[in-house]
Amino acid sequence: MVQLYIATAAMCLAAVLFLESLAPLHPAEVPLRRWAHNAALSVLSVGTVLATPLLFWAAAGALGLRPGAGWLARWGLPDWGQWGLTFIVMDGLAYALHRLSHAVPWLWRLHAVHHSDVQLDATTTHRHHPLESAFTTAATVPVLVLLGPPMLAVLAYSGVALAVSTLSHGNLRLPAALDRWLRPWVVTPAYHRLHHSAHQPQTDSNYATVLPLFDHLLRSAGTVPGDAGRQLTMGLPSRRDASSQTVWALLRAPFRG
Numbered sequence: 198m199v200q201l202y203i204a205t206a207a208m209c210l211a212a213v214l215f216l217e218s219l220a221p222l223h224p225a226e227v228p229l230r231r232w233a234h235n236a237a238l239s240v241l242s243v244g245t246v247l248a249t250p251l252l253f254w255a256a257a258g259a260l261g262l263r264p265g266a267g268w269l270a271r272w273g274l275p276d277w278g279q280w281g282l283t284f285i286v287m288d289g290l291a292y293a294l295h296r297l298s299h300a301v302p303w304l305w306r307l308h309a310v311h312h313s314d315v316q317l318d319a320t321t322t323h324r325h326h327p328l329e330s331a332f333t334t335a336a337t338v339p340v341l342v343l344l345g346p347p348m349l350a351v352l353a354y355s356g357v358a359l360a361v362s363t364l365s366h367g368n369l370r371l372p373a374a375l376d377r378w379l380r381p382w383v384v385t386p387a388y389h390r391l392h393h394s395a396h397q398p399q400t401d402s403n404y405a406t407v408l409p410l411f412d413h414l415l416r417s418a419g420t421v422p423g424d425a426g427r428q429l430t431m432g433l434p435s436r437r438d439a440s441s442q443t444v445w446a447l448l449r450a451p452f453r454g
């Protein structure tokens with residue numbers, strides 16, 4: 198399973214980097230130093246990301262839960278209902294944790310590492326502080342244990358979320374009509390770009406991972422500019438200098454004033 202996750206992440210990254218080279222929103226460049234910093238944070242965080250399904254599996258085993266023995270099974274849902282609800286619950290939880298990460302100061306200190314990237318591309322997807330990844334895992338596993346979803350549904354959602362996240366962080370210029378058509382149903386690069394804007398009211402919008410539905414239901418959807426965010430400044434105003442972008446500075450950032 199670990200190999201499957203790493204292979205999926207690598208394939209998504211390679212595919213989106215290839216698409217970025219074909220249709221970049223901003224002129225294609227190879228920011229090797231930035232990529233190296235993002236890659237280092239990705240390696241440090243990936244262990245905790247991988248831990249979510251593994252811990253769920255281990256906890257279910259330790260508690261003697263048979264596959265499909267949680268709430269979903271008690272409600273007598275058919276397979277397709279269990280898969281659909283698993284998808285909705287996991288995406289809703291991702292939305293809730295993301296929104297919480299912008300609202301609670303100590304969570305924002307961790308999440309700000311992700312937002313401090315001064316450019317946006319596929320490598321930003323995995324740029325997270327390891328403690329943020331640990332928090333996400335710690336919050337997600339108990340919900341999965343209570344829900345008791347089919348393991349394959351958890352893996353399927355994780356794969357879809359990985360693909361959509363990598364694509365939505367991409368330095369990509371989708372045809373405007375295609376982006377507008379997709380935007381109500383799935384998070385697109387233009388939709389998520391607004392969330393990485395350095396302007397705080399825009400940063401505090403568009404929290405969705407896969408389904409923009411949650412932003413629309415909970416009134417956190419922002420207005421995507423007509424130029425797909427080409428003119429927006431990415432990152433955080435206070436962390437633009439090179440010294441705040443090193444791996445060591447990013448790891449220490451949540452603990453500094």
Ligand SMILES: [Zn+2]
Nearest residue numbers: 295308312392
């Ligand atoms: Zn965010």
